[in-house]
Amino acid sequence: MSNADLAARRDTAIARGVGMLTQVYADRAQNAEVWDVDGNRYIDFAAGIAVVNTGHCHPKVMAAVTEQMGRFTHTCHQVLPYAPYVRLAERLNDKVPGNFDKKTIFVTTGAEAVENAVKIARAATGRPAVIAFGGGFHGRTFMGMSLTGKVAPYKTGFGAMMPDVYHVPFPVELHGGSVDASLAAIDKLFKADLDPARVAAIILEPVQGEGGFYPAPAGLMRAIRKLCDTHGIVMIADEVQTGFARTGRLFAMEAYDVAADITTMAKGLGGGLPISAVTGRADLMDAAAPGGLGGTYGGNPLGVAAGNAVLDVIEEEDLCARANELGARLRQRLEAIRETTPQIVDVRGPGMMVAAEFNSADGSAPDADFTNRVRTEALSRGLILLTCGVYGNVIRFLAPLTVQDEVFAEALDILDAAITAAKGA
Incomplete structure (x- = not known):
């Protein structure tokens, strides 16, 4: 079995719509390192798209899941509830920003968390419409897709979107946006x-x-907080990618002096297992009638066990501080590279949620081709990177927060070499 063999089998077995960034078929992984079926080693700066913030196969997470597997793997919480679900809900109610009584539900994916947040907001207000922002991403279900502010590839070919969804510009100063312009919209x-x-x-x-x-x-x-208060609108913070120490705080909203009414989360919560959550004001969360929320796999016992372990690891290993330390080192290195790389027009991001944006060498336009060359050059040297952005010209850095110092330093050297090679291509 090899990468090439599996790629050929994949083409006949798996639908084309499931895109693949690489042809690297993982065989095993540990912390920030992954080995493929051909025996090649990679440093993982994707973390499953900000899922394994605590690293691949963290011993404490693995132990918690293994212990739970010995008890039971599924009962459906709505049929036979279990204590760890209650405990994890209590912990999120305590930790999610907002000085008010909270309640929580568990579902399975980030998109499902967003869907349920909208359901709860509609049930609580008796209103139908939702406002989202251009460039935002909220999932691939029909409501998530409708809320998402990027057409290709998420909306292309899928027909009419959900009604009563409206978009306004997100204030990206680099692209001529501003808070005033967004509010005017x-x-x-x-x-x-x-x-x-x-x-x-x-x-x-x-x-x-x-x-x-x-x-x-x-x-x-x-x-937005003032606007919501004025008009009786529910403010929803989508923390699916930003949550669980990624930005140098347990939740990114802790950096602001206002709190959302409802918070959605997933990705980093499960440490690699599928689990998501919606936490919000208790009165809002109770608006739906019994049976209106939930799902067969929602709050699966293995995901819940992982979630409780992830919160322990973040606290015990002070991963918020670690995210800030790693992010500072990465931004410093990127700024040094920027001095001789005119294609880098911006380096940004809190904690270890860092991005570099690339334009053409004369700075006139976003350069997705150059960005992809950096990614592929890095991959050829053993570093896995992800791109993003409406124009596809941003590289996002999502290393596990538990990455060893020597592995992190190695990755920065590879990144430097990849950008140099991309300039010479």
């Missing part, structure tokens, strides 16, 4: 197309993920 929307009394929720990411790792300005967060 909302004001215009309310005057021309949408009665604010019909809006159930406004959803946004504290740091846009797929959209390009653009942090939301503090002024935007304060303005």
Whole structure:
């Protein structure tokens, strides 16, 4: 069995719509390192798209899941509930930002968490409409896809989107945006197309993920909070990619002086196992009638066990501080590379949610081709990177927060060499 053999089998067995960034078929992984079926070693700066913040196969997470497997793997919490589900809910109610009583539900994916947050907001307000931001990513289900502010590849060919979903520009200063312009767009929307009394929720990411790792300005967060309070709108923070120490805080919203009413989370919560959550104001969370929320696999016992272990690891190993340390080292190295690389027009991001944005050498336009050359050059040298952004010209860095110092240093050297090679291609 080899990468080439599996690639040939994949082409006849798996639908074309499941895209693949590499043809590297993983065989085993440990912390920030992955070995493929051909025996090649890679440093993983993708972390399963910010899922294994605690590293591949963290011993404490593995032990918790193994112990739970010896007890039971599934009962469906709505049929036979179990104590770890209650404990994890209590812990998230305590840790999610917001000085108010909270309640939590568990589901399975980030998209499912977003779907349920919208359901809860609609049930609580009796209103149908939702406002989201251009460049945002909220999943591939029909509501998630409708909320997502990027057409290709997420919406292409899938027909009409869900009704009563509206988009306004996200304030990306690098691309000529501003908080004032975003707020003016909302004001215009309310005057021309949408009665604010019909809006159930406004959803946004504290740091846009797929959209390009653009942090939301503090002024935007304060303005959205005020807008929601004025019109009785539910504010939803999508922390699916930003949560669980990735930004140097347990949740990215801790960096702001306002709190969302509902928070969605997934990815890093399970340490590699599928679990997601919705945590919010208790009165909002109780708006749906019994049976209106849930799902057969929601809050699966193995995912819940992993979630409790992940919270322990983040606290015991101080991974928030570690994220800030790693991010500072990466940004410093990228800024040094930038001095001789005119294609790098921006280096940004809190904690270890860092991005580098690339334009043409004259700075005139986003350069997705150069960005992809950097990615492929890095891959050929054993470093796995991800691209993102509406223009495909951003590399996002999502190393496990547990990465060893020597492996991290090795990865930075590979990155430097990859950018140099991309310039010479």
